[in-house]
């Protein structure tokens with residue numbers, strides 16, 4: 001039912017020449033990915049160049065953020081309508097760096113998710129606890145609050161078009177990934193909440209990705225967890241070879257999908 005997905009979040013990396021080179025290498029290394037969907041999320045400035053290179057490729061284009069309005073006096077912002085125009089198919093929303101460095105609120109994130117859906121973009125809603133929250137036993141409380149705030153109020157059809165990414169903040173860029181067991185436990189909890197928000201069928205169809213220090217040498221056991229439907233990859237997505245390996249290792253065996 002769920003084909004795994006691997007999403008490259010380049011963050012604020014990739015001037016044009018680098019973005020082109022990396023995209024070409026990933027495209028050539030993943031000409032026809034089987035049993036996995038692959039998306040590249042470059043910075044806004046490289047979206048056009050990456051879109052051109054991905055023409056005719058099954059790899060999807062995505063953005064790392066968006067505003068919630070279509071147009072208006074919002075200096076420095078980019079709307080989902082503009083992203084859709086460029087050929088984006090998905091957009092990462094509520095990444096922990098947006099929440100913590102740029103102080104994005106749950107309400108803003110909710111509006112962004114709704115705006116992305118209005119423009120037929122697939123929102124990839126990120127949730128995750130800090131090290132301190134985990135230490136205090138608040139992991140489930142935190143991710144539940146973020147999930148309900150981001151997706152609450154959506155109809156079942158819209159919910160089915162969303163993807164969730166569990167990214168424990170303590171695992172991002174630290175080299176310290178969640179164990180497959182730790183991740184699977186949270187994914188299972190999130191899926192239970194999705195059942196409540198929509199239905200069991202919808203919950204079973206929504207992909208829940210894991211993100212946080214995913215590397216070629218740790219992705220295998222994560223990908224084997226039935227509850228983990230792929231990866232949101234930061235640092236390791238900046239090297240074509242490592243990202244390609246992660247994508248291949250995340251593919252469902254024999255092209256089958258997860259249930």
Ligand code: 13P
Pocket residue numbers: 009095167171172173174175211212213214232233234235236
């Ligand atoms: P790293 O893979 O660099 O830990 O980053 C994870 C992330 O934030 C992806 O969105």
